[in-house]
Amino acid sequence: MSCPAQTIRIRTRCVETAWHGGCVSSVRTCSQAQIDAIFVALDGICAKIDSCDLRGLNDLKDCLRNTSENVVWKCGTLGDSIVAQTSGNEITLTPSAFGSTTSRFEAIVFHEMVHACGGTELDSEAFENHCYRGAGATAPTSDDFPKFRDDGGRWVNWNGSTGSVTTKDGQTLNVNTAAFVDPSPPSGGGGGWF
């Protein structure tokens, strides 16, 4: 394990196939400038893992340290206004992500790395907003709250009424609670009106 990563793995795409269908020539999906930007972000993330107040959570922190080397990075476009996405151990970063400020880009990469470690949307948003508050985080969007409600968190608990987020061990995370209040909470029990 090395954090920050000394080497990273970049997804390639085939640009030339042989008669038998095998690939004879491939290119990286990320340019050198994009690779440089990923390394800069990983440097910052490794420092953040140590400096951000994450009590316990050793499995998450160890995973994040490993992830910087183990994940496969892919550069490409995604659908409607999605700046980044994680599928298994592959993280896709879009031109829009690379066009963000340095702070924002690091927060985006951190968010995706939490996913790559098995975190839900609630985990990723909570730790992004805790560790990058005022330093590149963005508040959850309306698309996130249904996932918060449906999937919960692997490492955190969420109170949709107050916006409070705590780790499973009870540490209150330093998120902007107003941004985490559920905008359309599920209606209470009790059945219909008749």
Next chain:
Amino acid sequence: MNLSGNWEGKLLDTSGSAARVTTSLKLLKNRVTGDFSVYFESARDGCDFTGWKLAQTAPMSGTYTARGDKLRLKYKLEIGSKPVDVVFQARIINADPHARRALVGSYTVTDKEQEIGFEGGVCLLWLYR
């Protein structure tokens, strides 16, 4: 209202240019000094973003006036043969959780004789950390 610090953001100019901007400001009473850098995307061909290329960097010095959350920076950018006059009028707002503060405003290049490629436009800067 402390303006001092390293600000980072983007501008969109009337001429059609969009650029990344960084500026470090020091404020002493109503005097503001610092430096200012503009970066353009080095290439954007379809989906291929390859990075930012420094296009211009310049020292700046000027005056600062504030009324409530509104502020006015009038400064000179030392670009080319003679300094260029710029007026930046903005609001400073809380940017929690993305940044500590944001400057949201518009700028005017008052010296039209200088060909610096910018004519005036909108600019948003964030102060992180």
